[in-house]
Amino acid sequence: MIWVIHTLNGVSLGMLLFLLAAGLSLIYGLMKILNLTHGSYYLLGAYIGSTVIQTTGSWALALVVAPLIVAALGAVMERFFLRRFHLDELPQTLLTFGFLFIIGDVCLWIWGGDPILLPKPALFAKSIDLGGLSYPEYRLALIAAGLAVAAALWWFQERTRIGAMLRAGVDDAETARAMGIDVSLLFTLVFAVGAFLAALGGVLGGPIIGASPGADFDVMLLAFVVVIVGGLGSLRGALVGGLLIGLLDNFGKIFFPEFALFTIFVPMAVILSFRPTGLFGRA
Amino acid sequence: MSALSIEGVTKSFGGVQALRGVTLSVEAGQRLVLLGPNGAGNTTLFHAISGNILASSGRVALFGEDITRLPPDARARRGLARTFQITNLLPSLSVLDNIRLALCGADRLTFRFFKGMASYRETTSRATRLLADWGLADAADRTVRNLSYGEQRQVEVVMAIAAAPRLLLLDEPTAGLSPAETLGLVDMVRKLPRDMTIVMIEHDMDVAFEIADRVAVMHRGELIAEGNEAEIRANKQVSDIYLGLE
Amino acid sequence: MARALAISAIVAVFLAAPFAAPSYYVGLLTKMLIYALFAMSLDLMIGYAGLASLGHAAFFGLGGYTMALLLMRAHASAWIAFPAGLVAATLGGAVFALLALRARGSYFLMITLALAQVVWGIAFGWRTLTGGDDGLPGIKRPVFLISFADQTPFYYLVATLVGLSALAMWAVTRSPYGLALRGIRDSETRMRAMGFNVWRHQFAAMAISAFFAGLAGCLFVYNNRFVSPDALHVVTSAEGLIMVIAGGAGTLFGPALGAGVIIFLEDFISSHTQRWLLVLGVIYVATTLFAPRGIVGLWTDFSTRKRKP
Numbered sequence: 001m002i003w004v005i006h007t008l009n010g011v012s013l014g015m016l017l018f019l020l021a022a023g024l025s026l027i028y029g030l031m032k033i034l035n036l037t038h039g040s041y042y043l044l045g046a047y048i049g050s051t052v053i054q055t056t057g058s059w060a061l062a063l064v065v066a067p068l069i070v071a072a073l074g075a076v077m078e079r080f081f082l083r084r085f086h087l088d089e090l091p092q093t094l095l096t097f098g099f100l101f102i103i104g105d106v107c108l109w110i111w112g113g114d115p116i117l118l119p120k121p122a123l124f125a126k127s128i129d130l131g132g133l134s135y136p137e138y139r140l141a142l143i144a145a146g147l148a149v150a151a152a153l154w155w156f157q158e159r160t161r162i163g164a165m166l167r168a169g170v171d172d173a174e175t176a177r178a179m180g181i182d183v184s185l186l187f188t189l190v191f192a193v194g195a196f197l198a199a200l201g202g203v204l205g206g207p208i209i210g211a212s213p214g215a216d217f218d219v220m221l222l223a224f225v226v227v228i229v230g231g232l233g234s235l236r237g238a239l240v241g242g243l244l245i246g247l248l249d250n251f252g253k254i255f256f257p258e259f260a261l262f263t264i265f266v267p268m269a270v271i272l273s274f275r276p277t278g279l280f281g282r283a
Numbered sequence: 284m285s286a287l288s289i290e291g292v293t294k295s296f297g298g299v300q301a302l303r304g305v306t307l308s309v310e311a312g313q314r315l316v317l318l319g320p321n322g323a324g325n326t327t328l329f330h331a332i333s334g335n336i337l338a339s340s341g342r343v344a345l346f347g348e349d350i351t352r353l354p355p356d357a358r359a360r361r362g363l364a365r366t367f368q369i370t371n372l373l374p375s376l377s378v379l380d381n382i383r384l385a386l387c388g389a390d391r392l393t394f395r396f397f398k399g400m401a402s403y404r405e406t407t408s409r410a411t412r413l414l415a416d417w418g419l420a421d422a423a424d425r426t427v428r429n430l431s432y433g434e435q436r437q438v439e440v441v442m443a444i445a446a447a448p449r450l451l452l453l454d455e456p457t458a459g460l461s462p463a464e465t466l467g468l469v470d471m472v473r474k475l476p477r478d479m480t481i482v483m484i485e486h487d488m489d490v491a492f493e494i495a496d497r498v499a500v501m502h503r504g505e506l507i508a509e510g511n512e513a514e515i516r517a518n519k520q521v522s523d524i525y526l527g528l529e
Numbered sequence: 530m531a532r533a534l535a536i537s538a539i540v541a542v543f544l545a546a547p548f549a550a551p552s553y554y555v556g557l558l559t560k561m562l563i564y565a566l567f568a569m570s571l572d573l574m575i576g577y578a579g580l581a582s583l584g585h586a587a588f589f590g591l592g593g594y595t596m597a598l599l600l601m602r603a604h605a606s607a608w609i610a611f612p613a614g615l616v617a618a619t620l621g622g623a624v625f626a627l628l629a630l631r632a633r634g635s636y637f638l639m640i641t642l643a644l645a646q647v648v649w650g651i652a653f654g655w656r657t658l659t660g661g662d663d664g665l666p667g668i669k670r671p672v673f674l675i676s677f678a679d680q681t682p683f684y685y686l687v688a689t690l691v692g693l694s695a696l697a698m699w700a701v702t703r704s705p706y707g708l709a710l711r712g713i714r715d716s717e718t719r720m721r722a723m724g725f726n727v728w729r730h731q732f733a734a735m736a737i738s739a740f741f742a743g744l745a746g747c748l749f750v751y752n753n754r755f756v757s758p759d760a761l762h763v764v765t766s767a768e769g770l771i772m773v774i775a776g777g778a779g780t781l782f783g784p785a786l787g788a789g790v791i792i793f794l795e796d797f798i799s800s801h802t803q804r805w806l807l808v809l810g811v812i813y814v815a816t817t818l819f820a821p822r823g824i825v826g827l828w829t830d831f832s833t834r835k836r837k838p
Contacts, residue, residue: 034635081814089634090581091817094774097767098813105807217763221646224639232636258657261650268643269628276631333722359724371722373715376708384712388723392705394733399703446723 001131006250012139014246015146016209019201020219021226021238022153023194029170029233030190032087036096037077039220040103041070041195045202046211047111050118059121067199074195075188083187100216108213118206142204149197150239157235166190170233198223222249225268231281240279284347286311286450286480292331292341301327303504304341311346311449314481316491318515319501320524325484326368328501329454332482333365334358345450359388362449366439366456368484374428378419378438381427382410382445389446410445417441417471433464440471444479451475453483457490469493488525500524543688547681556752557796559684561789562691563748568772568784569698570741575770576779577702578734579714583638584625584645585742585769590761592618592743593750594652597665602658607671611747618743619736621648626735630728642763649761664757668750677751687748694741699781701737710734711779764806771809775816777825786824 024038045066052062077099085091119125124141127134157163165186201219202211209215222245230241245264252263271278287309294302302324309315317325330336332343334355343351350358373381386406387393401407414420419441422434430438440456453472457465472494475481485491491498492512500508500521508518515521543562547555567589574580596614599605605613629640652659659665670678677683701707709730712720717727750756759765768791776787791812799805820827 028635032635034638081818085817089638090575090774091821093581093583093635093638094770094813094817097770098810098817101767101806101810101813103810105804105810109804109807221643221763224643228636228639228643258654259651261647261654265643265647265650269647272628272631272640276636335718335721355718355721356724356726359722365722367718367722371716371719373712373719375715376711380708380712384708384720384725385723387705387709388720388725391724393709393725393730395705396707397697397700397704399700400705400708401703403705442723 001133004130005133005135006254007247008135008139008143010247010250011243012142012146012208012246013250014243015143016201016205016242017222017226017246018146018239018242019149019197019204020223021230021242022149022235023197024223025227025230025232025234025238026166026190027194028227030166031078031082031187032089033082033092034089034096035194036093036220037099037103038194038198038223039216039218040100040107041074041198042202042205042219043107043211043216044070044073044103045199046118046206046209046215047107047116047202048199049203049206050111050116050211053119059119059123062118063200063203066203067196070199070202071192071196075192078188078191082191083184100220104213104216107211107216111211113213115210115212116206117210118203120207138207142208145204149200150235153235162186162189222264225264228268228278229271231278234278234280237278237280284311285309285344286313286346287332287482288342288344288347289328289332290342290344292328292338292343294327294331294336294339301504302331302338305501305504305506307499307506307509309450309480309482311480312478314483314494314496316495316498317482317484317501318486318488318491318498318521319484320486323501324504325501326454327504329365329452329482329484332358333363333452359446360391362446363452364443364446364448364450365452366443366454368454368458370432370435370439372427372435372439372442375426377424377426378414378430379407379410379423381438381442382413383407385442385445386410413441413445433460433467436460436464436468437471440468444475448479450480450482453481455484455486457485457487465490540692543692547684552680555680555684557792559680559687559752561792562687563745563752564768564772564788564792565785566691566694566748567742567745567769568776568788569695569781570738570745571769572773572778572781572784573698573701573710573734573738573741575773576781576784577707577710577714578731578738579710580731580734581638581770582629582641583763583766583770584641584643585738586761586763586765587625587641587645587648588618588621588739588742589746589749589765589769590648590652590756590758591621591739592746593756593760594659594665594746596747597668597750597756598658600668601665607673611671614747615740615743618746619740621743622736622739623732625739626732630731630735642766645761645763645766649758649763652761653758659758662758664755664759666755668754668756670751670754683751687752690744690748694744695781695785698741702781706730706733768809771813771816773823775812775820775823777823780823780825783823783825790824 020038020042024035027033027035048066048069049062052065053059081095082092120138124137127136157166169183169186226238226241226245229244230237248263248267256263285308289305289307291304291306292302293304305328319325331338334353338351342349345361345363348361350361383400383406386409392403411423414423417437419437422430427435427438436456443451457468460468469490483494497511498515499506500515502524508515508521546558571585574582592614595617596610599610599613625641625644628644629637632640653662670683677686709725713727713730720727746760749760772787772791773784775790777783795805798808
């Protein structure tokens with residue numbers, strides 16, 4: 001039974017990773033921007049979420065407000081900074097690196113250096129009985145939330161007009177432009193959505209992973225590994241990669257505590273050697 | 284012996300057949316022009332010869348040696364040089380350095396770590412002489428990026444012939460040039476040593492016959508005609524394609 | 530002539546520094562030199578081979594940790610530990626090259642970053658060997674015939690090794706190999722069409738670059754008498770990257786200058802506020818927006834404008 005619990009832990013972590021990687025992957029797919037600020041969106045989401053919960057006591061409000069603020073920040077970054085260097089990867093990387101440091105240090109300034117853990121929402125604060133072992137409801141809710149977001153994103157990408165534009169843009173921005181799609185607005189929108197998802201991950205992951213200085217780096221790296229494994233630009237890759245890495249990380253920590261990161265990075269290296277574009281990525 | 288022999292080469296991208304079993308052979312010292320509208324498969328065929336893409340099936344041989352699966356650099360080392368349809372130079376380097384690198388590649392001066400390039404006097408003087416021979420002496424110290432488009436096209440041809448290749452592939456060297464510049468480039472090609480085998484892609488029939496010993500016509504990934512000027516001009520299918528275009 | 534004078538002046542300043550400057554500044558200068566070497570080694574990859582890496586700290590740390598572990602855990606002599614550090618860094622460069630060179634652009638950035646994080650993860654996680662985040666304290670500076678324990682002799686050791694390395698890297702960039710690297714940076718297909726094996730050139734560039742980064746790492750560890758996972762952290766890679774860009778990629782001199790400026794700013798700002806990382810972030814953004822070709826680029830623009838008004 002203990003293995004069921006470990007597996008559930010891995011799956012719930014995987015769902016969080018999916019939220020983080022999905023935005024990173026979409027942004028890369030459309031704009032070819034490697035967004036090093038992605039972990040910072042997570043951190044900001046968690047911190048802002050904690051402040052909202054503290055001041056208003058409303059978890060639901062935090063779940064809306066924090067991602068929206070971070071989405072606005074993402075939109076500003078794209079429109080006023082990254083856009084000038086379209087398809088020029090080095091300056092874009094440097095800019096996002098700069099924002100990573102700026103946001104990290106501002107967070108340290110505002111929220112201090114002590115790690116924080118968000119409270120669980122009252123609705124899912126209890127544990128349920130799983131064959132004699134108690135298991136926190138919150139983690140199950142997290143899995144459900146991740147699946148819901150995955151379904152929503154899938155619907156958005158496959159069934160809406162903007163989603164169709166997005167798919168056209170990922171295939172070829174020039175063609176998309178020729179089809180009369182306003183690529184400029186689409187870029188900003190996708191960047192904002194990516195930031196939104198990462199911040200959502202911050203609020204949802206707050207009660208489990210929490211927020212602390214340096215979490216921005218850790219989260220960014222985990223999200224990178226997920227997209228390297230899954231393939232950049234693919235939602236399916238983000239989901240499968242997220243689950244795979246979530247499980248590997250969880251079991252890795254149990255079996256090889258001293259080499260926890262290895263259980264993630266070795267599979268990544270193996271996949272890189274055989275499929276440099278990841279499981280679902282295109283060349 | 285054939286300088287180049289292509290046997291049943293096919294290439295498909297996804298579901299699209301870009302080459303449908305092309306068979307072609309070029310004798311040493313011959314000048315062959317590949318005629319055909321854009322999208323006929325000319326450039327794809329060049330890529331399959333130079334190794335920039337690998338043929339899906341069929342065989343490519345250079346002076347009798349099978350090179351079908353070799354990477355581009357290995358083919359270059361066996362005496363194949365090429366230009367590209369879209370100008371492909373080393374834009375941040377000087378014209379002289381572009382030519383010197385072409386010579387280094389040909390002479391296998393590749394992993395020399397410590398002696399400065401400047402002390403390879405023989406390479407430098409050969410590069411300078413090449414530029415002088417082709418009327419580019421004044422451009423030697425200019426950065427390639429700052430040259431005019433016409434000059435860049437010329438530099439690319441000089442880079443390709445610097446290595447004294449056995450087989451030279453010219454992918455539409457006159458593309459985008461003014462009529463005067465086109466004449467200059469045609470003249471340049473005609474002045475190349477007679478023992479250098481040349482295959483050139485060209486869309487303009489008059490330019491083609493100006494240079495070619497023999498002309499081959501591609502259409503939709505297939506070779507539809509091959510022969511001398513009179514034979515090609517008399518070919519009904521060829522004139523249909525070309526009249527259909529105009 | 531002017532160049533020879535300038536170089537002699539720079540050499541003279543570095544030779545005279547310990548006599549003129551207080552020991553705190555000799556220490557700072559030592560640090561600047563070590564980072565200048567680190568930045569120059571990264572410039573070989575970014576500015577010459579066109580391979581922007583986000584994992585350069587891995588080679589820095591591999592050199593430093595290998596040396597430190599041999600000194601502290603195996604009680605090896607510096608004659609063995611120091612060269613072993615260089616070998617380890619170079620091998621690390623080769624392994625990174627094997628895995629990362631299949632990719633280009635953003636993928637290359639991401640893969641180098643992730644691989645460097647593996648090395649960081651080992652140093653951080655394998656507590657029994659590396660001491661985890663407590664690091665390895667108590668490393669003694671080397672005795673190579675004479676003792677380099679004191680700051681002044683150690684400074685001269687660093688200055689000599691960094692100077693010789695700079696000379697070697699400069700020679701490499703001027704060689705046919707260095708020219709070929711710049712050619713590859715401009716167009717890989719063009720270089721292949723001329724018979725160059727692009728992969729081998731880039732592989733060698735990463736190994737050479739890693740060697741010098743490893744040397745910087747060994748000197749760094751000797752300088753601090755201590756090593757911790759911070760030496761391997763992304764922030765170290767990021768600092769190297771901004772030194773290269775802010776100085777002027779592809780010039781060697783620029784990144785060395787950039788290293789001096791960044792280390793000086795870090796020292797100055799850290800002594801006044803806690804907000805160094807914020808300032809570093811702003812430097813990143815400002816450099817990208819206003820000085821994409823770095824200090825050297827600004828200077829070239831300035832002097833060409835002065836010449837033709």
